[in-house]
Amino acid sequence: MTDLAPIEKIKADSRGLRGTLTESIADPTSGGLAEDDTQLLRLHGSYQQDDRDIRDQRRAQKLEPLWRFMVRLRLPGGVCTPAQWLAIDEIARSHANGSLRLTTRQTFQFHGIPKGELKESMAALNAALMDTIATCGDVNRNVLASNNPVESPAHYEVAECARRLSEHLLPKTRAYHEIFLNGEKLAGSPEAEPVYGKSFLPRKFKTAIAVPPSNDVDIFANDLGFIAIVEQGRLVGFNLTVGGGLGATHGDAATYPRLADVAGFLPADRLLEVAEAVLTTQRDFGDRTNRKHARLKYTIVDRGLAWFVAEVERRSGVTLGATRPFEFTSNGDRFGWLEGFDGRWHRTIRVPAGRIADTFDQPWLTGWRELAKLHRGDFRITANQNAIIAGVATPDRAAINELIARYRLDAAEHAIPLRRDALACVAMPTCPLAMAEAERYLPQLLGRLEALLERHGIAEVPLILRMTGCPNGCARPYLAEIGLVGKAPGRYNLHLGGDARGQRLAVLVRENLDEAAFLAELDLHFEAFAAARLAGERFGDFLWRSGRIQSPAAATAGG
Numbered sequence: 001m002t003d004l005a006p007i008e009k010i011k012a013d014s015r016g017l018r019g020t021l022t023e024s025i026a027d028p029t030s031g032g033l034a035e036d037d038t039q040l041l042r043l044h045g046s047y048q049q050d051d052r053d054i055r056d057q058r059r060a061q062k063l064e065p066l067w068r069f070m071v072r073l074r075l076p077g078g079v080c081t082p083a084q085w086l087a088i089d090e091i092a093r094s095h096a097n098g099s100l101r102l103t104t105r106q107t108f109q110f111h112g113i114p115k116g117e118l119k120e121s122m123a124a125l126n127a128a129l130m131d132t133i134a135t136c137g138d139v140n141r142n143v144l145a146s147n148n149p150v151e152s153p154a155h156y157e158v159a160e161c162a163r164r165l166s167e168h169l170l171p172k173t174r175a176y177h178e179i180f181l182n183g184e185k186l187a188g189s190p191e192a193e194p195v196y197g198k199s200f201l202p203r204k205f206k207t208a209i210a211v212p213p214s215n216d217v218d219i220f221a222n223d224l225g226f227i228a229i230v231e232q233g234r235l236v237g238f239n240l241t242v243g244g245g246l247g248a249t250h251g252d253a254a255t256y257p258r259l260a261d262v263a264g265f266l267p268a269d270r271l272l273e274v275a276e277a278v279l280t281t282q283r284d285f286g287d288r289t290n291r292k293h294a295r296l297k298y299t300i301v302d303r304g305l306a307w308f309v310a311e312v313e314r315r316s317g318v319t320l321g322a323t324r325p326f327e328f329t330s331n332g333d334r335f336g337w338l339e340g341f342d343g344r345w346h347r348t349i350r351v352p353a354g355r356i357a358d359t360f361d362q363p364w365l366t367g368w369r370e371l372a373k374l375h376r377g378d379f380r381i382t383a384n385q386n387a388i389i390a391g392v393a394t395p396d397r398a399a400i401n402e403l404i405a406r407y408r409l410d411a412a413e414h415a416i417p418l419r420r421d422a423l424a425c426v427a428m429p430t431c432p433l434a435m436a437e438a439e440r441y442l443p444q445l446l447g448r449l450e451a452l453l454e455r456h457g458i459a460e461v462p463l464i465l466r467m468t469g470c471p472n473g474c475a476r477p478y479l480a481e482i483g484l485v486g487k488a489p490g491r492y493n494l495h496l497g498g499d500a501r502g503q504r505l506a507v508l509v510r511e512n513l514d515e516a517a518f519l520a521e522l523d524l525h526f527e528a529f530a531a532a533r534l535a536g537e538r539f540g541d542f543l544w545r546s547g548r549i550q551s552p553a554a555a556t557a558g559g
């Protein structure tokens with residue numbers, strides 16, 4: 001029998017994810033943690049990182065890396081109150097690096113928290129009724145739900161479903177409270193984990209709920225998904241999706257991005273049973289020997305969808321019905337004001353690469369803080385790294401507009417569609433897995449692409465570009481019309497041909513290109529697109545229709 005991956009023993013022996021985290025955090029001799037504790041810390045929502053920009057310099061000075069901690073909030077459906085925003089803002093300024101990072105999974109990340117300030121940061125979150133439990137590691141992560149949440153009563157129900165799913169699939173261990181919040185110390189055996197067992201899951205596990213026609217959560221990239229079926233304005237149930245995931249390793253054909261399968265229909269009131277059955281099936285059958293083969297997508301490919309569905313039906317006691325018809329028309333956000341079904345207003349604001357910081361001409365951190373002081377509804381983070389000022393009464397709109405204008409919060413919206421919809425993952429300098437730049441390089445890249453598009457007269461055509469610093473796919477580049485995936489410093493693989501609904505994978509067309517080479521390649525495609533585009537045709541669709549890209553393995557999800 002093949003050996004278990006080393007982390008399996010760390011989890012199993014951790015006494016409910018405690019390990020020696022309390023001691024490691026208190027140890028004054030290092031800014032970092034004991035090796036095994038770095039793994040366990042993830043399941044509590046934090047990663048040990050170092051500043052890669054100064055890694056070599058520190059090494060030359062014989063200093064340990066400058067250990068700092070990334071902390072990720074649990075925010076089901078991306079919802080937080082203005083008071084919570086203010087608490088988050090305060091932590092960013094007093095403990096982290098002075099910026100907030102909105103992620104592609106509808107939440108906030110802090111970067112740069114020193115070890116000695118971890119507990120204080122967690123305590124401040126706790127005081128604002130927030131936590132970071134299970135936002136990283138081999139557990140069910142932050143649950144996504146389609147924005148805008150109060151666009152219809154069904155959206156409201158779906159946001160509530162996301163919250164219930166998140167609670168239901170939380171680990172039961174009190175380790176988080178003990179380690180970070182001075183909770184009572186465990187005496188005796190660790191708490192039972194009826195859903196997870198003592199080794200938790202073989203790998204990360206991601207859940208999302210989408211409300212057609214918007215696929216803003218990119219449901220097909222998730223291990224587990226629910227497509228809301230709304231009839232006569234009422235949520236009647238969900239189409240279940242299983243086995244999506246994007247992570248891959250360069251040069252390893254056994255790893256690949258995969259779109260989820262649509263497995264059948266379930267009534268709305270059986271959501272939790274079915275979710276738990278999917279999760280426990282993966283818990284019991286996922287590959288615990290090879291982390292690169294451990295996601296649910298590989299379990300389903302290896303054993304077959306029919307087997308998987310039968311197992312989920314047996315465990316949940318729910319027989320899935322025939323998939324109900326659904327149609328997605330977009331996977332992006334809609335900017336500007338939108339009126340909700342209840343007469344309240346929602347304003348989506350573009351936040352490039354999700355980064356909110358104060359700079360000389362864009363005092364965005366301050367601007368959002370001022371908004372939070374004034375706003376009486378709530379905030380919603382989108383899965384496209386943007387934020388929504390939600391639930392605004394008509395008379396309050398003017399004051400909000402005034403703040404948006406004063407702090408130039410909408411500066412990134414007065415731009416061509418490419419700039420409004422582009423995503424970039426964090427990458428350098430905090431991500432230890434980055435092979436190339438992404439977030440920091442995006443502004444420069446967009447400028448060059450914009451010039452090309454203008455030259456061909458197609459700058460106003462919607463176009464989705466997403467880039468990542470490595471093949472893990474955190475900004476979902478494999479679902480973009482243009483995906484750039486970092487291979488080495490300054491070099492990227494070029495993927496083309498995703499659609500604008502998150503239902504078609506882009507294909508790898510050229511590898512290891514420097515900027516000049518991929519711009520030249522794109523220039524040729526843009527020229528052809530400008531010359532032969534049909535009315536309303538998208539770039540990704542054109543590439544397939546014109547035969548400029550093709551693949552025997554072309555995959556489309558959900559028809």
Ligand code: SRM
Nearest residue numbers: 103104105107245246247248424425426430431472473474
């Ligand atoms: Fe991710 C690992 C950042 C969404 C696939 N991701 C990481 C780490 C934690 C690096 C690490 O393991 O040490 C990155 C931290 C960088 C930093 O400094 O902040 C990181 N991932 C992010 C975020 C912040 C990207 C962003 O710019 O917004 C997103 C945080 C989401 C959240 O709030 O939970 C983020 N990551 C995603 C997504 C998109 C999604 O879920 O919709 C994916 C692709 C979907 C998927 O999971 O298949 C994704 N991240 C990965 C993977 C590859 C997983 C795999 O199956 O191979 C890794 C590496 C790993 O797990 O080994 C990874």
Ligand code: SF4
Nearest residue numbers: 425431434469470474
């Ligand atoms: Fe880091 Fe790679 Fe994810 Fe970008 S895609 S944040 S480089 S793991």
